[in-house]
Amino acid sequence: MGKLIDENGIRLDGRRWDELRPIKIEIGVIKNADGSAYIEFGRNKIIAAVYGPREAHPKHLALPDRAIVRCRYHMAPFSTEERKSPQPSRREIEISLVLRRAMESAIFLEEYPRSIIDVFVEVLQSDGGSRCASITAVSAALADSGISMRDLIVGCAVGKIDGQIVLDLSDHEDKEGEGDMPVAYMPNLDKIVLLQFDGIFSEEEFKKAIDLAILGNKKVYEILKRALIEKYFGTVDEK
């Protein structure tokens, strides 16, 4: 296994342990959708788009007291090193499920009874942490659509490489490292809404990882907030 952090504490892509990859968020990229967003998170390039709340179809899906959320996370065949079959894999189905649950924690579903909210996520290019980038794009798209939410959701992963807990694993660090932990978070309500992990963590490392993930998520939140303000108010007022 190659060394992922050098003696000066610098990772292969030049970052320190607590640094994120560059993030760019653009709101309203799909004109037909009710809300949409594009995110670049490292080499991840992801579009999220929302349709709804709209009439549930097929009708029997509708619930009398709240909206239901449908989510499709999909990776383009050209998004990976080797061509990915366009059929949804088990991984994609699972990610669709965890993204949906994260959204359900944030949306005021009870405000939209008998309706459906469709959320589509297309990964055009994948890098490490694509589900975290996706949930950030999804929450931007939901905000863009005007659906009422308790809070925005942001996501970023933490992991363990060369025995150290670090923020935001790249693809290579994810493959070569000892552990990966995607976390999505509602920053104002201070709630974790998505958590998965694999790899070996002591209890102490686990707690450290969660705290670092929350810290990283707060940084992502600032970037997301800025993108939304820029979209709706033109410029960000620098104080």
Add this chain to the structure above:
Amino acid sequence: MSIKKSPIIENLRKIQMIELLSKEKRLDGRSLTDFRPITIKVGVIQKSNGSAEVSIGNTKVVAGVKVETGTPFPDTPNQGLLVVNAEFLPFSSALIEPGPPDEDAIEVSRVVDRGIRESQMIDLNALVIEPGKLVYCVFVDISILNMDGNIFDAAFLSAVSALLTTSFEKKVVKEDGNIAVQICKLPTRCIPISVTSIIIGDSILVDPTEEEESVQDSRLTLTFNDYGYLCAGQKGGSMGMSREQLFKIVDISKAKAEELRIFVKKVIENAQV
């Protein structure tokens, strides 16, 4: 299973449950951190290489292991394969319909897969016949027979118990160049254990029943290795959880995993006498 259809009953039930939980009581009389009675029977399917039937309360699952040969993945030429698959049988609940595995079944198989893989329970490096060409594939198939909550832990226990009792025909090249067949135990290194808890209101409940799961705010499945290290985890449920709740669940689950591991060890030792 994923989308609940009876909001009014559900809400009433939740109010009743929260009231009871505030007195630290559960509908079935258990304490918040108790598991229901667990039974593990190994070797129930003679045609498999290893098998186990597990009940946790009314939840019942059976896992069977088949060891076959196949080609390794190009990026791991020196490792055998592990494939985990779970299926909710159509008679396991009134709400299940026949068909290909839905997202819930896929989630169960992926959570079990990650727990076993990341704990490095199986020594996949010892399952190579010819590097890059021929390796042993370990197929773990889990059938859920009856659903009454906590499918994750039942599925995990059955998979682990089945793997611990798996033996297979290993082809060995003898000195004279002939191939001999030898019955070998599957090379395992540890006993990973998963523990699932849910949050309802302010209470944390270990080993939820179906009824408790139907009103859950959130769920967390954690897998521990022999040394008490976390090796996989998955949050479920449609509400967030705080950092403090999360850490509390880690502490509770770690202790529970230790208890369960002792139980599994005993079952396996008795089975091998």
